Amino acid sequence: MSVDVATDRPAGSVAAARDSARRFLEGLVPALASEAAGTVVLVVSELVTNALRHGGGTCPLDLTAHPNGIEVAVHDHSPRAPRMRAPDLDVGAGGFGWPPVNRLATSTAVTRRASGGKTVSALLLR
Template sequence: MDTVRASVAPARPGNSAADARRDARAFLDGLLPAVTSETADAVLLAVSELVTNALRHAGGTWSLELTAHPDSIEVAVHDPSPQAPRMRTPDLNGGTGGFGWPLVTRLARTTAVTPGPSGGKTVSALLTR
């Protein structure tokens, strides 16, 4: 299998994590050989969490790029905030979150936060295929 890359959700304010999951699912469904259901679930969860973080903490504008390598899938979310994700104690009662970044770091083989040229960042997660 060759490396396959797609920008599946260009930056558009107001698009939801559900939109990103739908687009990511379409990308995954087009891969040959097909990914396992476990890999698809992990990728969709990482997409959902990273886009939700961009919506909540980075002003709501984001773009998503997925790259399929022979042994992994890379999820990269670009947003305009320079703030890197941070670990925090999950809020079990108040609904303020704290679950997303720890979840992504557990799902991924590696994660990276790369500053963007115009002050934003790209948060990426590499998941085993």
């Protein structure tokens, strides 16, 4: 499954990505437990938000079901990898997304793309 998420409507784009993830998960056999599905949707939301905020342009979202997990991959145009940092509690300027993604996922990866930019992926237990 692949979904293009545009930056002209960031809030709507994140919501559309969450909706696409829910539809993808609803079609899985066997079905995912409610808590696991909620975790996947949260990770989709965080990765798409980060890509829109820091990656510019559009950010295709790929969801892949594996026998033991769900892979969430978001592609963007920025070569800069996400970084762990303390959340900005005063201004709310960031630092809230990448740490929980790393806590919730069994693994995360950042891969440079030959065409430029990167892919940020997270593997979550099924």
